[in-house]
Amino acid sequence: MQYFVVIGREGPQIEEILDELLRSLLQLVPYHFGQAGFNSRPAAEDCLNILKAQLPSPSVNTDEDLDRYPNSSTHWEESGEAPLPMPLSPSTTPSPSPCLPTVLSATVDIAPENQNQAPRADLIELSEEQNQVLETVKAGGNVFFTGPAGTGKSLLLREIIEALRSMRKRVAVTASTGIAGMRRH
Numbered sequence: 001m002q003y004f005v006v007i008g009r010e011g012p013q014i015e016e017i018l019d020e021l022l023r024s025l026l027q028l029v030p031y032h033f034g035q036a037g038f039n040s041r042p043a044a045e046d047c048l049n050i051l052k053a054q055l056p057s058p059s060v061n062t063d064e065d066l067d068r069y070p071n072s073s074t075h076w077e078e079s080g081e082a083p084l085p086m087p088l089s090p091s092t093t094p095s096p097s098p099c100l101p102t103v104l105s106a107t108v109d110i111a112p113e114n115q116n117q118a119p120r121a122d123l124i125e126l127s128e129e130q131n132q133v134l135e136t137v138k139a140g141g142n143v144f145f146t147g148p149a150g151t152g153k154s155l156l157l158r159e160i161i162e163a164l165r166s167m168r169k170r171v172a173v174t175a176s177t178g179i180a181g182m183r184r185h
């Protein structure tokens, strides 16, 4: 099990699984944050305690902070250095914590209109099967894909639409039932 200490809108907290991490990303946006991965919960808790002692209250965040991270973009980068905690306010940016040894640092900025949506596909790596469908469609093939609930059909569809639009193709989305038809908007 991998534990992550994520510094976000609610302050530092431990996230246990990738899904939780992705959910937090949606709450964090458009904040800049740092996160570190640990193989044991005690190590993550130690880090959490150090960070809580170091960081000012998240309530000091200002609109100015949000303005510093405009637009919709996501960058993940491997870093050999301690990731920088989220600058909670410009004047009180803490120094990197000694408990954050490595790993990932990220800036996630999602435009306000996208903030209530499901996790963005660009935060998710498509499975082999999803990729196969996507590539077939991009190559001009016809596909029928189905699967049990929650297996990633909608996410894949969003990816397909985005990919085709970025290829400057015209995309029409239809649905065979009234409710699905309303939801496709």
Ligand SMILES: Nc1ncnc2c1ncn2[C@@H]1O[C@H](COP(=O)(O)OP(=O)(O)OP(=O)(O)O)[C@@H](O)[C@H]1O
Residues within 6 Å of the ligand: 118, 119, 124, 125, 126, 127, 130, 147, 148, 149, 150, 151, 152, 153, 154, 155, 156
């Ligand atoms: N490759 C993936 N990696 C990680 N998470 C994924 C992946 N594909 C989909 N998900 C996540 O799984 C969840 C379910 O995906 P989605 O809603 O696309 O499934 P679905 O098959 O359309 O479900 P339903 O049939 O119930 O509508 C979503 O939270 C989605 O972000």
